[in-house]
Amino acid sequence: MIQYLLECLVFQLIFLLVYDLFLKWETFFQWNRVYLIGTYVLSLILPWVTIEAFKTTVPIEFSNYTQFVFQLNEIQVGTTDTEAAFLSPAEWGYLIFFIGVLxxxxxxxxxxxxxYRLLQKGFVSHHIGFTMILVKESEIAFSFFKYIFLGEKVSKEKTPSIIAHELVHIEQKHSLDLLFFELMRIVSWFNPLVYLYQKRIAELHEFIADSEVSKHNKKEQYQILLSEVFQTQNISFVNQFFKKSSIKKRIVMLKKEKSKQIYQLKYLFLLPIILGMLLYTSCENETNEKSRTESSIKREGNETFLIVNDLNSMSEDEKNMREELMNELIKMETAQILIVEDESNSVKIHMDKGEIAKVEVEKGVLDAEAGTSQNFKNSVPFGEIEEVPIFSGCEGATDTRLCFMEKMEAHIKKHFYYPKEAQNKGIEGRVNVIFTITEDGFIENIKTRGPDKILEDVVVDIISKLPRMQPGKFEGENISVPFSIPITFKLQ
Structure with a gap:
């Protein structure tokens, strides 16, 4: 959500910069009205739009590898209300947001x-196309939908021009534009750019109305009328005739010659801008599925990792580091594992005294480590297993796969506990665990990767308590089956 909001803000800022630099002082008022409303709506939609042609595709030689690991749906567990006294950071964020909206x-x-109070205090008179509200002891002048509010202190000589001005707002339904941005201010109260959008559209409404009225009145007399000081009403979604902050701009626009038609080509600036935004959102959505980490080497005990940005197009530095690590591992006397990975593919090269024993590609598994090349020796892709492992209590089930998943989830929730140390430190997040149901039905090779060892130890403890199962079978023989389960720890 934060990423979406940031993209909206950036897109709105770009659109506003284009408007202020190239379009604001042109006399294409109706085009500018469409631009302001249209680009704001576009800024809300574009972050969700992706074009498949812009997305990076995975080469077929990688996508066709068999998946050896079956991954269950994510299981989310957390503290109870009595265990956690405070809201999580995300919940605090939502609370602040809704308080702002309220x-x-x-x-x-x-x-x-x-x-409503002005309506009650004023004298109401109905006319063709509008309703006049004459407000006592006031010099206000503004319109809201079909209502024109006019102070009784406004001189009779100026009233016709003011009414003509406000009728343009009514006929062109300018109140709808302002009300739209007023509603956007409610749901996007934290966004400073929505206030700028509303200010720009309000100024544009006055330019439009001034332009229309000046066609039927002498510009000089109308400018004198604008120059006089009148009372204003501080309501952001009404069209005010007298607003000190915009009077000078309105007079400038009245004096301005009509823009040449050729300048309408400026609106074509939108095409490359929108295309660039679509390119960004399409590629950005793709990279969200992959880890965009910089090349690095990380050592933990006897493990060595080379993390690259893209398996299919490594940089020269990444290739050199890979070569260096390969040479180093070959010289070692004990077996090691070199993992070259990104979020979508994990290539594991198992080394044993200078010879590559086995190469595996496991798609969609994060840092799932294999101890030796023998771990998956008798493994069979889950989709090809004739008989899946049978969880205790699923012997007579018609759908053993579904029963297994339900039993696994029930087991985790039954044995789950949230260490006090993790709660006090505010530690939460996802722990990915991979384990093997062996040919004898025992649980072995439990490997975890999570935000903290405290949570990893809890997951190992839970998985270790799994009962012995009937092993999976393929072509009549018992086989070992790897499983991967993401378990999310969440503080309430």
């Missing part, structure tokens, strides 16, 4: 109430 919604309601 506050902005109440503020919006308060501004509606202000309009």
């Amino acid at each position: 506050f902005m919604a109440l503020w919006f309601g308060f501004k509606l109430f202000q309009l």
